[in-house]
Amino acid sequence: NAGVMQNPRHLVRRRGQEARLRCSPVKGHSHVYWYRQLPEEGLKFMVYLQKENIIDESGMPKERFSAEFPKEGPSILRIQQVVRGDSAAYFCASIRGGAYTGELFFGEGSRLTVL
């Protein structure tokens, strides 16, 4: 499967715990987006990363959320001290970079449930 791989697909955490969501982009893609989908709502942009560089994090909550895309390995979205309002589906999407066509290749999402 050469598509975007996200894991875990489902994650349950208790309030105050940490959640780590991983995303491996399409092979050859160097840029990654994270979007959040709340129940009954559309996708909300969170962050746009290039390997070893955050390009745009204007959609990230100021506290508890962080993202990285290291030179080697998957992109990680980290949520510290989770609260019930963090329950959502988190989607990663990748693009090759360079000339931007606007087509994003999405993973199947990680569904976080906070108890």
Added chain:
Amino acid sequence: GDSVTQMEGPVTLSEEAFLTINCTYTATGYPSLFWYVQYPGEGLQLLLKATKADDKGSNKGFEATYRKETTSFHLEKGSVQVSDSAVYFCALGPGAGSYQLTFGKGTKLSVIP
């Protein structure tokens, strides 16, 4: 800022019915426009796109025309199938100086036999 407004769902149609899902947008400049589809339990997939005014995007029997004068990009299909049941998202972007796609809230379509 940029925004996308889609018709509220859910939409329920019988097989072979005609489908229209309305989408209007607000943006500076002339962004590209997209329709993405999300099947149950899956991520979003690009359905079709249009990059400039009067362009028509088409795929799998779906069509949408980029109308600058009405700032619209309505999705249509002449005869829906049960397999078209999914959530459809209209999106625009990226705008000048931005890397983001802006998505609408999505419209859930259910097609019954």
